[in-house]
Amino acid sequence: MGETFVQKVFSRKVGKKVIPSEIVVVEPDFVLSHDNAAPISKIFGKFGVEKIKYPERLVIILDHTVPAPTEVEAGNHKLIREFVKEQNIPNFYDVNTGICHQVLSEKGYALPGKIILGSDSHTTTYGAFGAFSAGIGRTEVASIWATGELWMRVPETIRIILKGDLPKGVYAKDVILHIIGEIGADGATYKAVEFTGELADKFSIASRMVFSNMAAEMGAKAGYFHPDDKTIEFIKDIAKADYEILKSDPDAEYEKTLEFDVSNLIPQIAKPHTVDNVSPVNEVEGTKIHQGLIGTCTNGRVEDLEEAAKILKGKKIKEGVRCLVFAASMQEYIKALKKGLIEVFAKAGCIVMNPGCGPCLGAHEGVLAPGETAISTANRNFKGRMGSREAFVYLGSPATVAASVIEGEITDPRKYL
Amino acid sequence: MADKIKGKVWKYGDGVNTDVLYPGKYTYKNLTPEEIASHALEDLDPDFSKKAQKGDIIVAGKNFGMGSSREQAVTALKYKGVAAIIAKSFSRIYFRNAINQGIPAIQSEQASDAIENGEIIEIDFKNGKIITEKREFSFPSFPEKMVEILEAGGLVEYTKKKLGKN
Ligand code: SF4
Numbered sequence: 001m002g003e004t005f006v007q008k009v010f011s012r013k014v015g016k017k018v019i020p021s022e023i024v025v026v027e028p029d030f031v032l033s034h035d036n037a038a039p040i041s042k043i044f045g046k047f048g049v050e051k052i053k054y055p056e057r058l059v060i061i062l063d064h065t066v067p068a069p070t071e072v073e074a075g076n077h078k079l080i081r082e083f084v085k086e087q088n089i090p091n092f093y094d095v096n097t098g099i100c101h102q103v104l105s106e107k108g109y110a111l112p113g114k115i116i117l118g119s120d121s122h123t124t125t126y127g128a129f130g131a132f133s134a135g136i137g138r139t140e141v142a143s144i145w146a147t148g149e150l151w152m153r154v155p156e157t158i159r160i161i162l163k164g165d166l167p168k169g170v171y172a173k174d175v176i177l178h179i180i181g182e183i184g185a186d187g188a189t190y191k192a193v194e195f196t197g198e199l200a201d202k203f204s205i206a207s208r209m210v211f212s213n214m215a216a217e218m219g220a221k222a223g224y225f226h227p228d229d230k231t232i233e234f235i236k237d238i239a240k241a242d243y244e245i246l247k248s249d250p251d252a253e254y255e256k257t258l259e260f261d262v263s264n265l266i267p268q269i270a271k272p273h274t275v276d277n278v279s280p281v282n283e284v285e286g287t288k289i290h291q292g293l294i295g296t297c298t299n300g301r302v303e304d305l306e307e308a309a310k311i312l313k314g315k316k317i318k319e320g321v322r323c324l325v326f327a328a329s330m331q332e333y334i335k336a337l338k339k340g341l342i343e344v345f346a347k348a349g350c351i352v353m354n355p356g357c358g359p360c361l362g363a364h365e366g367v368l369a370p371g372e373t374a375i376s377t378a379n380r381n382f383k384g385r386m387g388s389r390e391a392f393v394y395l396g397s398p399a400t401v402a403a404s405v406i407e408g409e410i411t412d413p414r415k416y417l
Numbered sequence: 418m419a420d421k422i423k424g425k426v427w428k429y430g431d432g433v434n435t436d437v438l439y440p441g442k443y444t445y446k447n448l449t450p451e452e453i454a455s456h457a458l459e460d461l462d463p464d465f466s467k468k469a470q471k472g473d474i475i476v477a478g479k480n481f482g483m484g485s486s487r488e489q490a491v492t493a494l495k496y497k498g499v500a501a502i503i504a505k506s507f508s509r510i511y512f513r514n515a516i517n518q519g520i521p522a523i524q525s526e527q528a529s530d531a532i533e534n535g536e537i538i539e540i541d542f543k544n545g546k547i548i549t550e551k552r553e554f555s556f557p558s559f560p561e562k563m564v565e566i567l568e569a570g571g572l573v574e575y576t577k578k579k580l581g582k583n
Pocket residue numbers: 064099100101120122296297298356357360361378379
């Protein structure tokens with residue numbers, strides 16, 4: 001019997017063959033934290049050790065509330081900067097770099113065969129590069145800082161085979177929303193999900209990141225793609241370490257295999273207040289919106305901004321509607337700037353903001369008032385996620401959000417393409 | 418954590434969620450661990466918090482601990498003295514919280530199906546066995562480091578101890 005990708009990654013790490021459900025202790029290659037490095041450093045302080053065991057394995061990226069909206073966040077950032085200095089942590093990215101998952105990827109830490117853990121649930125994103133990456137708790141991160149290791153349960157794998165060609169106006173985001181709607185928010189709890197098939201091969205790296213990012217929303221511990229030429233092209237000049245390409249064997253044992261053919265899919269929307277509450281766009285068309293958000297770690301790359309700009313070019317957003325645009329990182333922002341996309345957004349009446357999480361988690365920079373409705377390219381629409389608990393958040397692709405802010409209501413983007 | 422434990426079983430079904438394990442209305446009340454324990458499972462089985470003894474074992478069905486990430490859902494059982502939880506499956510966060518607070522969480526479909534409420538069962542952690550009067554079930558035994566975490570009483574204690582030793 002062959003081995004899954006997950007078995008291979010863990011077997012390499014622990015130096016013996018492992019089986020799913022086995023519990024092993026591993027030393028992750030990289031450990032991510034963001035603004036929550038401040039509370040984590042306080043937990044770390046309780047252990048009574050002076051030094052972080054492997055400071056070079058930490059990656060700290062300030063992104064959640066950047067630049068600091070209040071004195072509290074400013075204090076947290078200050079504390080983190082001092083801690084980083086004290087502990088000689090080399091991989092630190094300050095408030096002007098971008099969202100942690102994008103930055104960690106574009107700076108070359110997200111590499112095939114690596115184990116990457118982080119105190120953020122969307123740490124799953126690096127599966128797009130063939131890494132095993134998972135979100136963990138703050139106490140666990142603090143403990144890794146101190147000891148370099150953590151116990152993990154080797155997950156079983158669900159294989160999802162993606163087939164067909166994307167119809168016009170349908171993107172990776174629509175496909176993953178459709179899948180989550182089908183299998184449910186707990187459809188892959190504690191499992192690894194392998195995204196494979198002809199469509200997976202055709203996907204760009206940015207599209208694969210949408211999938212791996214949102215694997216967290218089906219309960220998965222990790223969601224990955226097998227690396228290919230596109231992966232190598234992406235990492236070849238930026239890789240921060242050696243890496244090994246690991247793939248599931250053809251006769252590996254999966255817990256189950258699901259197939260999705262996207263040939264007839266139409267744009268999809270997740271409705272309030274759960275990500276698996278998914279409908280085709282035509283069922284929610286006409287829902288009035290107050291705000292659109294284009295960006296986040298899910299859909300804030302230049303590929304996404306381009307799709308939105310195609311629709312917004314030469315148009316104006318509806319009067320009374322706000323549209324916020326956040327590139328996922330400064331690097332993506334500069335690319336968008338060079339392509340003239342930022343000008344398209346500004347002229348259409350959008351507010352182009354600094355790269356970061358913005359209002360995705362309801363902390364600042366454009367949160368919602370009670371009774372307001374937003375459509376966002378983010379990955380979560382839980383109650384209160386973008387501000388008021390009495391607000392409503394719909395999720396869709398960048399194209400759907402762009403079309404919707406023009407009309408002031410949820411709109412099928414295909415009529416603008 | 419001893420190599421072997423023996424205890425009385427409290428048997429429950431599928432989907433025991435964090436709200437019945439520890440009702441949401443108490444989550445922000447800053448209760449002591451003992452007070453937290455006094456509300457354990459109160460909306461599912463009011464008898465449990467009154468009658469459970471230190472060393473008892475919970476056996477349940479699928480997706481034990483589904484729902485919120487609230488750590489009190491583990492704390493409640495820990496301070497009630499629950500020595501182990503056996504379930505068909507655990508929600509991911511609950512499973513991690515349980516181990517990280519020092520409660521062995523064991524996944525075994527067969528054991529969960531076969532074991533009855535009130536039975537006295539034995540768990541042999543070293544050899545990965547659940548032993549009832551009639552049958553034995555195996556589970557992958559915990560690796561040594563994991564046993565150390567459980568023995569220390571959880572991840573924070575373990576980390577402290579470990580670093581103290583170094
Ligand atoms: S953009 Fe949103 S989902 Fe992504 S890391 Fe930031 S807060 Fe989390």
